[in-house]
Amino acid sequence: MVKIFKLKNIISIKDFEREDIEYILDEASKLEDIAQSKAISDELKGKVLGLMFFEPSTRTRISFETAMKRFNGQCIGFASSDSSSVSKGESIADTAKMFEAYSDALVIRHELEGVSKFISDLVDVPVINAGDGAGQHPTQTLLDLYTIRDEIGSIDNLNIALIGDLKFGRTVHSLAQSLTLFNNVKIYLVSPPELRMPQEILHDLNKTNVEYVEVDNIEDIIDDVDVLYVTRIQKERFVDIDDYLKIKGAYIINKKMLEGKDLIVMHPLPRIDEIAGDVDDTKYNKYFKQAANAVPVRMAILKTLIKNNPK
Ligand code: NCD
Numbered sequence: 236m237v238k239i240f241k242l243k244n245i246i247s248i249k250d251f252e253r254e255d256i257e258y259i260l261d262e263a264s265k266l267e268d269i270a271q272s273k274a275i276s277d278e279l280k281g282k283v284l285g286l287m288f289f290e291p292s293t294r295t296r297i298s299f300e301t302a303m304k305r306f307n308g309q310c311i312g313f314a315s316s317d318s319s320s321v322s323k324g325e326s327i328a329d330t331a332k333m334f335e336a337y338s339d340a341l342v343i344r345h346e347l348e349g350v351s352k353f354i355s356d357l358v359d360v361p362v363i364n365a366g367d368g369a370g371q372h373p374t375q376t377l378l379d380l381y382t383i384r385d386e387i388g389s390i391d392n393l394n395i396a397l398i399g400d401l402k403f404g405r406t407v408h409s410l411a412q413s414l415t416l417f418n419n420v421k422i423y424l425v426s427p428p429e430l431r432m433p434q435e436i437l438h439d440l441n442k443t444n445v446e447y448v449e450v451d452n453i454e455d456i457i458d459d460v461d462v463l464y465v466t467r468i469q470k471e472r473f474v475d476i477d478d479y480l481k482i483k484g485a486y487i488i489n490k491k492m493l494e495g496k497d498l499i500v501m502h503p504l505p506r507i508d509e510i511a512g513d514v515d516d517t518k519y520n521k522y523f524k525q526a527a528n529a530v531p532v533r534m535a536i537l538k539t540l541i542k543n544n545p546k
Contacts, residue, residue, distance in 0.1 A: 245374060247364070247370075258539070266535055270305060282303075282306075285311055286299060288314045298526075302530050308537070328354075338360065341361070378529045379410055391419055402433060407466055411436055421445070424447055453492070489510075
């Protein structure tokens, strides 16, 4: 049976079924060779990707650009609101309409939840959410799942700890929701009480057979997990900086804690102080590999969306 990918836009991981996720992961596996050898294919020659980044980004923006360039495509766009006419007062809607005219797909990062969805309703080209405030980060989740499948062999039967800022961290929101599509998954939600996973996501978990528990300490769960998924405290989302300073440094993973354990450490990056430098040279470190996996996964996303939705 020929598999098809049904989604036109990638806005929320909740729009995905398991087969949609597997489609992108399988496509990404096939593209590993091009990504790793830094070769160029003509798959998207003549196509243009519009990058609208209203919030800071290193990996997400650069890996989308790299993915497009590996296919011999072009990128246009801006990396901060300051360098676009939004800073002169132009509306996001008008800006998006211009990008629609200039490009074959749009990648959007914005500090407000729902902006990518709003734009996808205005334009005809595919829209990819590259992070909307404390909402979703679905393409990060796809590369996280790719990394888990690659390193552990399967996403089913997984015991995973999501650690850090579960309240504001969009990567853990999307990742937790995606895991509801897999079998026999147990999630440990490790955070200070102030930064617990939002109720609506717990509600989504409750509707499925994913098992989850909320805990305060890494030590209580470290022997039971296959993956420690560590996140930074999202300083920019705190209204009161003192609240941030109270929690900062709450969890730090170091080499000694990991010794003798059978697990991998992941992090969407950037890391601040959550993972000590002495973990970098150990077998537990999969966060740099995870960041490198962004290229084949985003190549798979761009190829699929742009080919399925010609202008
Ligand atoms: C994350 C993000 O922007 O949500 N970074 C990323 O895209 N890899 C994580 C973060 O900023 O903490």
